[in-house]
Amino acid sequence: MAITIRDVARAAGVSTATVSRALRDLPNVDDQTRLRVQQVAAELDYVISPSASRLASGRTGSVAVITPYIARWFFSTVLSGVESVLQSAGIDLLLMSVSNSSGQLRLPPAPRLRRRVDGVLVIAIPADDPQLHEVLALGMPTSLIGVTFEGVPSVTIDDVQAARTAARHLVNLGHHRIGLIGGAPGAAPFTAEYDRHRGFLEVMDEAGLQFDPILGSYGHFTVAGGEQAMTDLLTLPARPTAVFAMSDEMAFGAMRAMRSHGLQPGRDISLVGIDGHEISELLDLTTVAQPVQDLGRIAAEALLAQLHGSGERTDESTRPLPTQLIVRGSTAPLARP
Amino acid sequence: MAITIRDVARAAGVSTATVSRALRDLPNVDDQTRLRVQQVAAELDYVISPSASRLASGRTGSVAVITPYIARWFFSTVLSGVESVLQSAGIDLLLMSVSNSSGQLRLPPAPRLRRRVDGVLVIAIPADDPQLHEVLALGMPTSLIGVTFEGVPSVTIDDVQAARTAARHLVNLGHHRIGLIGGAPGAAPFTAEYDRHRGFLEVMDEAGLQFDPILGSYGHFTVAGGEQAMTDLLTLPARPTAVFAMSDEMAFGAMRAMRSHGLQPGRDISLVGIDGHEISELLDLTTVAQPVQDLGRIAAEALLAQLHGSGERTDESTRPLPTQLIVRGSTAPLARP
DNA sequence: TTGTAAGCGTTATCAA
DNA sequence: TTGATAACGCTTACAA
Numbered sequence: 001m002a003i004t005i006r007d008v009a010r011a012a013g014v015s016t017a018t019v020s021r022a023l024r025d026l027p028n029v030d031d032q033t034r035l036r037v038q039q040v041a042a043e044l045d046y047v048i049s050p051s052a053s054r055l056a057s058g059r060t061g062s063v064a065v066i067t068p069y070i071a072r073w074f075f076s077t078v079l080s081g082v083e084s085v086l087q088s089a090g091i092d093l094l095l096m097s098v099s100n101s102s103g104q105l106r107l108p109p110a111p112r113l114r115r116r117v118d119g120v121l122v123i124a125i126p127a128d129d130p131q132l133h134e135v136l137a138l139g140m141p142t143s144l145i146g147v148t149f150e151g152v153p154s155v156t157i158d159d160v161q162a163a164r165t166a167a168r169h170l171v172n173l174g175h176h177r178i179g180l181i182g183g184a185p186g187a188a189p190f191t192a193e194y195d196r197h198r199g200f201l202e203v204m205d206e207a208g209l210q211f212d213p214i215l216g217s218y219g220h221f222t223v224a225g226g227e228q229a230m231t232d233l234l235t236l237p238a239r240p241t242a243v244f245a246m247s248d249e250m251a252f253g254a255m256r257a258m259r260s261h262g263l264q265p266g267r268d269i270s271l272v273g274i275d276g277h278e279i280s281e282l283l284d285l286t287t288v289a290q291p292v293q294d295l296g297r298i299a300a301e302a303l304l305a306q307l308h309g310s311g312e313r314t315d316e317s318t319r320p321l322p323t324q325l326i327v328r329g330s331t332a333p334l335a336r337p
Numbered sequence: 338m339a340i341t342i343r344d345v346a347r348a349a350g351v352s353t354a355t356v357s358r359a360l361r362d363l364p365n366v367d368d369q370t371r372l373r374v375q376q377v378a379a380e381l382d383y384v385i386s387p388s389a390s391r392l393a394s395g396r397t398g399s400v401a402v403i404t405p406y407i408a409r410w411f412f413s414t415v416l417s418g419v420e421s422v423l424q425s426a427g428i429d430l431l432l433m434s435v436s437n438s439s440g441q442l443r444l445p446p447a448p449r450l451r452r453r454v455d456g457v458l459v460i461a462i463p464a465d466d467p468q469l470h471e472v473l474a475l476g477m478p479t480s481l482i483g484v485t486f487e488g489v490p491s492v493t494i495d496d497v498q499a500a501r502t503a504a505r506h507l508v509n510l511g512h513h514r515i516g517l518i519g520g521a522p523g524a525a526p527f528t529a530e531y532d533r534h535r536g537f538l539e540v541m542d543e544a545g546l547q548f549d550p551i552l553g554s555y556g557h558f559t560v561a562g563g564e565q566a567m568t569d570l571l572t573l574p575a576r577p578t579a580v581f582a583m584s585d586e587m588a589f590g591a592m593r594a595m596r597s598h599g600l601q602p603g604r605d606i607s608l609v610g611i612d613g614h615e616i617s618e619l620l621d622l623t624t625v626a627q628p629v630q631d632l633g634r635i636a637a638e639a640l641l642a643q644l645h646g647s648g649e650r651t652d653e654s655t656r657p658l659p660t661q662l663i664v665r666g667s668t669a670p671l672a673r674p
Numbered sequence: 675t676t677g678t679a680a681g682c683g684t685t686a687t688c689a690a
Numbered sequence: 691t692t693g694a695t696a697a698c699g700c701t702t703a704c705a706a
Contacts, residue, residue: 021675029676055681
């Protein structure tokens, strides 16, 4: 069968304990000994058995990433940030999707986590989702991305601020009749939807523009959702002159709806999104960019810190990551009538 | 500490062996006994220790997915297909990226696989990449996506045919001066690049059009790569009237280059891609769509079959998955001069 | 600095 | 159908 630690020990003329210590770079091993053990191990092409190591040590050396979607831009980009950090740290990354969209019946993730991973990273699962609660109830080291939850470390942007920036941009361009495309207004607090909604309304208030609820159009955070929402706005008797879409993908859909109506973003209606999606540049969409990969990277680092530390959740209340307005052709000053 | 199998055995009044059998639905257990054991286990909130189980059984119940990129559309979409199958089968999915692009020094994946997973899924790593060879040399159950390799099961589309379809479409529209945007012509055989190149040239030959090498422009399979390649074509004395881009993302870049030059896809130059990228519809790009999620799903199923079967690689030489031409506004008949 | 040996929590063989 | 019990391959007190 495969080479075991005993084979290495025998070949190096030491005990298995010493091999174990030497190979893991633990202190209290003679340099000569360590070197010899490492050489022998290499010669024998020895690889440690993770199962045995995990059983004996109680640590799994792996973390789970729980995400609602894998194939969407935001989530896969976050994931790539997470992966790069975990890979460097030599930690196994278990990927688990919890999407229930495709009619797939999905087991709740919590039971699959126990005794299997040392920690969990959760990407943008709404704060009121029962699955999130189950995961948090496990009490293991956890790091949240794009959601906040009392007492649990999380990495986010300032969604209120991001929405404010987008809305302010439109207001500064002279627009009064500003439409809103986003998730349902009844979203749970501490979610991106909720906060972006709030930021938008704040700016409208401050500008002395009262938001006409008929200009709010809601749907899924997808291209299709944005298209539908924009279509609704375009069939209004009095169209908005500018629209704030809560995500770039919704804005893409909005653009398509506009094109179907023979309208052009920037010329006929100004449009701004949030994300900094790769495709936004192509479509010439003004957007408030967020550092998506960094979200993942930093959350992963925070999780590693918990793992290496006491194992307790250390909610160091990190400040939100910065966002940046990128002005492109989809927004323009309100044409004087 | 945590509940173990012995606690369950004690509480149910049976041996640990029986608990193990009952909980895994093995035969030769009395129905009464099985039921009682399951109830007791549930009451005690018992979860099996994967490490212990793996150590004792020799199976890890997990597979690794090795991919060059995580955040790119093709790869994340394949990944989502893979994940849905593995999740249903109760198999852990270990995600490993091998991208060396971002200057990140990445350990070769092979050593990280040994004794850690029961099988491997590899997404679109070129057939001549040494990392792929290392992985294959492990001799474990393996399933390839988007590459073929003698003796190893793989799931692909017919890239030659896909390219033929795209090229034929342009030829049928009356174009003679057709440009090519893609990966370097010196690509390794059995890769998408190589085959798409071949399919394109075949059609040109068959149509009696001889391909002027100056109309071939090569770069990375990215938006930026496509933009650069198209820019080069546009600065030619005699521009092509139509262009075949080997991927939709390259076509997106090509579109941007055209716009910079005041040209419009379909009107001034016809453009066709390959992929069926979600964004293609938005950009009105004609493309040859491939069933990307299915690629992942089917490859995962093939891997599961190996796992459940003899453990040997069963190269059942599955036929390539079908592709489909989707005609949109970016291609049009050659305007009669 | 090194070795001894008792776990870690299952699975699987063999016998009953 | 069930039970004893020997692996599985490592880690980690504790001793030396």
